[in-house]
Amino acid sequence: MTNVPPLDLTRQYEIIREQINAKVQDVLASGRYIGGSIVDDFEKQFAKYIDVSHCVSCNSGTDALFLALRAVNIGPGDEVITTPFTFFATTEVISAVGATPIFIDINPQTFNLDIQQLEAAITEKTKAILPVHLFGQPVDMTKLMAIARQYNLIVIEDCAQATGAEWNNKKVGSFGDIGCFSFFPTKNLGAFGDGGALTTNNPAIAAQVRMLKNHGQSNKYFYEHIGINSRLDTIQAAILQVKLPYLDSWNQQRRDLADIYHKFISGISAVVPPQELAGGRCVWNQYTIMLKSQELEATAKSRFSSSLRDWVRAQLQNKGIGSAIYYPTPLHLQPVYKSLAHRQLPVVEQICHQVLSLPMFPELSTPQQEQVIFALKDSLQEL
Numbered sequence: 100m101t102n103v104p105p106l107d108l109t110r111q112y113e114i115i116r117e118q119i120n121a122k123v124q125d126v127l128a129s130g131r132y133i134g135g136s137i138v139d140d141f142e143k144q145f146a147k148y149i150d151v152s153h154c155v156s157c158n159s160g161t162d163a164l165f166l167a168l169r170a171v172n173i174g175p176g177d178e179v180i181t182t183p184f185t186f187f188a189t190t191e192v193i194s195a196v197g198a199t200p201i202f203i204d205i206n207p208q209t210f211n212l213d214i215q216q217l218e219a220a221i222t223e224k225t226k227a228i229l230p231v232h233l234f235g236q237p238v239d240m241t242k243l244m245a246i247a248r249q250y251n252l253i254v255i256e257d258c259a260q261a262t263g264a265e266w267n268n269k270k271v272g273s274f275g276d277i278g279c280f281s282f283f284p285t286k287n288l289g290a291f292g293d294g295g296a297l298t299t300n301n302p303a304i305a306a307q308v309r310m311l312k313n314h315g316q317s318n319k320y321f322y323e324h325i326g327i328n329s330r331l332d333t334i335q336a337a338i339l340q341v342k343l344p345y346l347d348s349w350n351q352q353r354r355d356l357a358d359i360y361h362k363f364i365s366g367i368s369a370v371v372p373p374q375e376l377a378g379g380r381c382v383w384n385q386y387t388i389m390l391k392s393q394e395l396e397a398t399a400k401s402r403f404s405s406s407l408r409d410w411v412r413a414q415l416q417n418k419g420i421g422s423a424i425y426y427p428t429p430l431h432l433q434p435v436y437k438s439l440a441h442r443q444l445p446v447v448e449q450i451c452h453q454v455l456s457l458p459m460f461p462e463l464s465t466p467q468q469e470q471v472i473f474a475l476k477d478s479l480q481e482l
């Protein structure tokens with residue numbers, strides 16, 4: 100038995116090694132390392148893939164979110180409604196532009212923000228909604244957009260974990276005013292370093308983002324805004340150009356793996372497998388289960404003074420199976436947000452102690468996946 104890592108990026112490189120090496124060498128020989136036709140072409144290809152009229156590349160998913168908020172003038176005094184169950188970058192940028200994140204609780208089935216609670220959180224200061232398609236699972240964008248239109252709110256989608264995911268046969272990142280993507284290596288479309296992009300159908304927003312990502316410069320050495328420097332490197336764009344045509348097949352492999360997990364895990368009573376909403380096409384950046392059993396929770400506590408989830412995770416570790424906890428502490432409970440008045444969010448506050456993300460990447464082999472499933476079953480039987 101070999102170890103099963105939670106993620107192994109080397110296997111994908113092995114599959115496309117020659118194409119990547121050739122393309123990177125072309126960039127090295129070209130002498131053009133910033134911008135150029137490779138970056139321009141990648142933006143066009145990515146816009147076409149998401150099915151929007153504009154894509155603007157940048158240096159990271161974090162920058163994409165920051166630039167999105169800046170481009171629609173969100174700042175001090177504004178409230179942005181979002182989820183507490185996400186990577187910190189989502190709300191860090193809301194605070195960085197001087198606005199206030201308003202956290203609402205999550206839907207335990209999808210781990211995404213609970214749309215039922217959206218309207219109650221809207222105030223006269225609310226300027227935008229920032230949904231996150233967490234773990235690759237699309238938010239119900241039909242309901243969300245209907246509420247946004249009714250209250251005239253901007254929608255910025257955090258698609259960092261969901262490149263290629265669809266809601267009603269339409270790609271996420273094409274519903275809201277702006278979609279924000281990350282090409283961090285572990286994302287579904289990952290570069291070999293940092294990278295990000297924004298998608299929009301609004302030409303004015305695209306132009307504003309282009310200005311802000313280039314020091315707020317409108318004409319050469321003529322500055323209209325305080326911007327930042329945020330570029331997708333030419334080498335990263337070249338790598339992404341090679342990888343983009345494979346994305347759908349890689350996402351399908353993730354979906355096949357998720358089906359197998361689901362089949363074998365749904366029979367275990369203490370495990371709640373993740374599920375898609377009707378209308379959603381999840382791309383499984385993470386496959387996240389919940390360990391949920393009052394009885395076993397009590398046993399784990401009395402025998403090992405541990406939560407059921409932490410105990411299972413340790414057992415998997417002993418059996419050579421990697422796993423991860425996304426996310427151990429919801430953002431409304433982070434020290435940095437101590438001063439924010441917030442309501443209690445009971446669902447996320449419980450779920451963060453129950454979630455466990457199992458190994459998931461397109462190249463995960465069948466024997467490895469079987470090992471994960473056996474190890475999980477074994478662990479629970481030992482309790």
Ligand SMILES: *Cc1c(COP(=O)(O)O)cnc(C)c1O
Pocket residue numbers: 158159160161162185186188189231257259260280281282283293294295
């Ligand atoms: C990865 C991630 C980001 C940030 O992307 P970077 O490219 O790492 O800056 C933002 N939001 C979510 C949900 C993410 O998973």
